[in-house]
Amino acid sequence: MRFLLFFLVFNISNFISAQISNNDENIYDSLFVKWNDTFLTPKNTALNLVCPKIDTVRIAVIGLGNRGMMAIERLPQIPTIKIVAIADIDSNKVNKALRSLHDTQFDLPKPYYEKNDWKLICQRNDIDLIYVCTHWELHTPIAIYAMEHDKHVAVEVPAALTVDECWQLVKTAEKTRKHCIQLENCMYDFFELTALNMVQNNLLGEVVHVEGAYIHDLRSLNFSNTYYWNNWRLKRLQQTNGNTYPTHGLGPLAHLLNIHRGDKMSHLVSMSSDQFGLTKYANDQLKDSDNWKGNKFEKGDMNTTLIKTANGKTIMLQHDVTSPRPYSRLFTVSGTDGFIQKYPKPTIALEPKAHFSFSSKQIDSIMTVYEPKTIKEIKEKALKVGGHGGMDFIMDYRLIYCLNNGLPLDQDVYDAAEWSSIIELSKKSVRSGSKAVKIPDFTRNNWNVLNKVSYYLK
Numbered sequence: 289m290r291f292l293l294f295f296l297v298f299n300i301s302n303f304i305s306a307q308i309s310n311n312d313e314n315i316y317d318s319l320f321v322k323w324n325d326t327f328l329t330p331k332n333t334a335l336n337l338v339c340p341k342i343d344t345v346r347i348a349v350i351g352l353g354n355r356g357m358m359a360i361e362r363l364p365q366i367p368t369i370k371i372v373a374i375a376d377i378d379s380n381k382v383n384k385a386l387r388s389l390h391d392t393q394f395d396l397p398k399p400y401y402e403k404n405d406w407k408l409i410c411q412r413n414d415i416d417l418i419y420v421c422t423h424w425e426l427h428t429p430i431a432i433y434a435m436e437h438d439k440h441v442a443v444e445v446p447a448a449l450t451v452d453e454c455w456q457l458v459k460t461a462e463k464t465r466k467h468c469i470q471l472e473n474c475m476y477d478f479f480e481l482t483a484l485n486m487v488q489n490n491l492l493g494e495v496v497h498v499e500g501a502y503i504h505d506l507r508s509l510n511f512s513n514t515y516y517w518n519n520w521r522l523k524r525l526q527q528t529n530g531n532t533y534p535t536h537g538l539g540p541l542a543h544l545l546n547i548h549r550g551d552k553m554s555h556l557v558s559m560s561s562d563q564f565g566l567t568k569y570a571n572d573q574l575k576d577s578d579n580w581k582g583n584k585f586e587k588g589d590m591n592t593t594l595i596k597t598a599n600g601k602t603i604m605l606q607h608d609v610t611s612p613r614p615y616s617r618l619f620t621v622s623g624t625d626g627f628i629q630k631y632p633k634p635t636i637a638l639e640p641k642a643h644f645s646f647s648s649k650q651i652d653s654i655m656t657v658y659e660p661k662t663i664k665e666i667k668e669k670a671l672k673v674g675g676h677g678g679m680d681f682i683m684d685y686r687l688i689y690c691l692n693n694g695l696p697l698d699q700d701v702y703d704a705a706e707w708s709s710i711i712e713l714s715k716k717s718v719r720s721g722s723k724a725v726k727i728p729d730f731t732r733n734n735w736n737v738l739n740k741v742s743y744y745l746k
């Protein structure tokens with residue numbers, strides 16, 4: 289296959305796109321597979337959880353800040369949903385969301401304005417999905433309460449802040465048989481999805497080492513008095529060290545490595561630099577009257593966490609939201625037969641010429657070959673609706689498609705728990721002088737019942 293690819297890329301790269309678009313089936317599709325009941329797993333787990341089909345998914349969106357408002361604008365672009373409730377403690381945001389929905393939806397949702405109204409919403413019997421976009425501290429409490437009241441739940445990242453919360457999510461999903469999905473949109477960027485399909489086509493041989501990150505200069509937003517409600521994000525940096533936001537970097541890597549579908553994360557070590565950037569920014573940029581001036585912050589600027597898997601693979605994960613540098617999630621994949629990297633510049637290198645990357649034009653051709661057909665079909669709409677370049681729309685589209693068709697979701701509650709658990713575990717390792725910390729097996733020994741990551745089609 290590799291020989292064929294080299295031939296195609298070096299000789300007739302223009303032919304490839306035509307070839308793919310003329311075919312009904314993409315022979316390289318491996319990630320998206322037709323659901324088959326033989327994939328069903330033991331009743332006591334929530335692996336490949338199947339729930340009854342929902343023709344029109346009735347949604348409540350809780351938290352209408354930056355992220356919640358984006359959801360309010362995106363979700364109505366999917367015809368098989370209806371937003372039936374919206375909530376925020378800021379009445380301006382609720383009213384803004386109502387105005388926005390006025391243009392896209394015939395029936396307006398019921399608005400909620402009080403601190404604990406999310407409980408009333410979960411108690412309603414005409415809602416299928418609770419879509420949580422609040423600050424982090426409310427994610428697990430709302431998710432648990434929603435599942436206990438017979439609702440599926442989609443929670444912004446991270447789904448949980450402690451290992452204990454991770455276990456609560458897993459046990460509640462298993463008990464209630466409800467979906468609990470983390471809204472990890474970075475899984476659905478075109479590059480990551482296509483790279484996952486390439487890896488599943490064995491283009492890189494055995495994947496040995498991967499790297500991911502959340503490197504995003506958030507200093508001005510964090511210190512803003514209006515951007516995040518009640519400075520919730522800066523308060524976390526004040527109180528805690530380690531990797532405080534691991535899922536954007538880790539999620540796509542975990543699916544590349546088939547974590548809890550044949551492999552599992554066994555332990556980690558974590559190290560943080562000291563804290564410099566927030567203090568410097570506060571000293572240099574804030575007015576003397578600003579409440580944040582002179583505050584102390586726990587969070588070291590750069591955290592690096594190394595994870596080892598049961599099958600002998602390594603994951604390097606970084607987090608830095610306080611340094612002046614370009615945005616990066618790294619997304620580096622190194623295998624026995626090749627290499628893929630997204631940041632800072634898309635790179636693909638394959639044996640026997642892996643000393644050098646393919647050119648940008650050649651990379652585009654390869655990506656065209658391996659981009660899953662399902663993604664090609666919704667790409668134009670995703671680019672039009674947008675949300676981080678379209679990946680947010682693909683995430684919503686896949687979630688609703690699976691609920692409409694009674695299929696297991698692309699991400700399950702174990703993903704949510706595993707990726708979120710790194711917050712507390714990395715902190716623990718940093719505190720202990722970077723000692724190794726065991727990562728719980730949230731599937732309780734069922735991590736190799738499935739043998740690969742699949743996204744299902746009806």
Ligand SMILES: NC(=O)c1ccc[n+]([C@@H]2O[C@H](COP(=O)([O-])OP(=O)(O)OC[C@H]3O[C@@H](n4cnc5c(N)ncnc54)[C@H](O)[C@@H]3O)[C@@H](O)[C@H]2O)c1
Nearest residue numbers: 351352353354355375376377403421422423444445516517
């Ligand atoms: N996936 C992504 O790309 C992405 C990007 C940005 C943020 N996020 C996540 O989205 C979440 C929200 O981030 P944001 O930037 O929108 O923050 P934000 O501060 O703008 O929004 C949080 C909202 O929650 C509301 N809120 C607080 N208490 C409430 C309560 N009791 N009931 C209802 N609403 C309440 C606040 O009023 C605010 O409007 C966070 O978890 C964040 O990590 C994800």
